[in-house]
Amino acid sequence: MKAKAVHKLGNEELSIEVGNLRKKLFELKTQGVTEKIQNTSQYGKLRKDIARLLTEQTMRSKA
Numbered sequence: 001m002k003a004k005a006v007h008k009l010g011n012e013e014l015s016i017e018v019g020n021l022r023k024k025l026f027e028l029k030t031q032g033v034t035e036k037i038q039n040t041s042q043y044g045k046l047r048k049d050i051a052r053l054l055t056e057q058t059m060r061s062k063a
Contacts, residue, residue: 001049006056014060018053021046 001017009017025046031037 001052003052006052009056011057011060014053014057018050018057021050021053025050 006014025043028037028042028046032040
């Protein structure tokens with residue numbers, strides 16, 4: 001998810017998207033324990049997307 005796309009989301013959409021990405025990260029970690037993962041770079045991508053969304057939430061709450 002690009003930063004421009006994050007800026008366009010509403011407050012509720014940010015919260016929903018953070019929840020969805022956290023769920024995906026949990027499922028990916030679970031999959032890593034039970035079976036072999038083809039693309040391990042997904043961990044970093046998901047964590048960075050979550051960080052972008054949380055940063056945007058923080059910026060909006062301070063403004």
